[in-house]
Amino acid sequence: MSYQVKIEKFEGPLDLLLELIEKEKLEITEVSLSKVTDQFLAFIEQNHDIEASFLADFLVVAAQLLFIKSKALLPSLELEEEASLTVDELEYRLKEYKKFKEIAQEIKRIFHAPRYSFERKFFRPKQELFYPGENLSLDALKNSFENLIQYFEEQEKLEEKSIEKTVSISEKITEIKSFLVKNQKLDFELMTSETKSKVDVVVTFLALLELVKQRSVKLSQERDFGNILIEKIKDE
Known part of the structure; x- marks a missing residue:
């Protein structure tokens, strides 16, 4: 869902309007915020299935445009300390919101970007198996075991000794x-x-x-x- 602003000096997305104003490529005083708001309300009436996040995005951008325009129209206005803190906090929150929105868009781009992966072929470990030959007989197997036993030295038998009881x-x-x-x-x-x-x-x-x-x-x-x-x- 996209919302396009159409005013005398600009035509395009609302985010682009804010970006041009922040980069001083477009004067905020030449932008009619009331027209922008009226167009958005008309857009809402035509689209009843608008998501809440889309409305929140518009409110944030509109608030930032209103904030910039108020500073441009009233540069010499001195605010009380409490009001000044509120304005500074608003400006900070708007910047943070913009930062998180840009990060979210980048994550979305990465998520939908084409990814290439190559699957590995199934690896079956090689098992060492022994299969006797077709000509193997019981006599041949018996002779093989007898020859194998001859390679082992006979264990030396230890001398048997009785253990005498030790008195404590x-x-x-x-x-x-x-x-x-x-x-x-x-x-x-x-x-x-x-x-x-x-x-x-x-x-x-x-x-x-x-x-x-x-x-x-x-x-x-x-x-x-x-x-x-x-x-x-x-x-x-």
């Missing part, structure tokens, strides 16, 4: 205490002479250190690195 420190403490019930003193070498495991000797020594910490026994040596004598501390 708490169990060894209980054992030492039971010895000290019958004997006031113990000999560390004699106590560990029948032990086959080095781990058991270490656990026995750690148990003795814990008993010393608990002030249950005291240890003594006649010389460095000599035999350790274990003596029970009597309860006071």
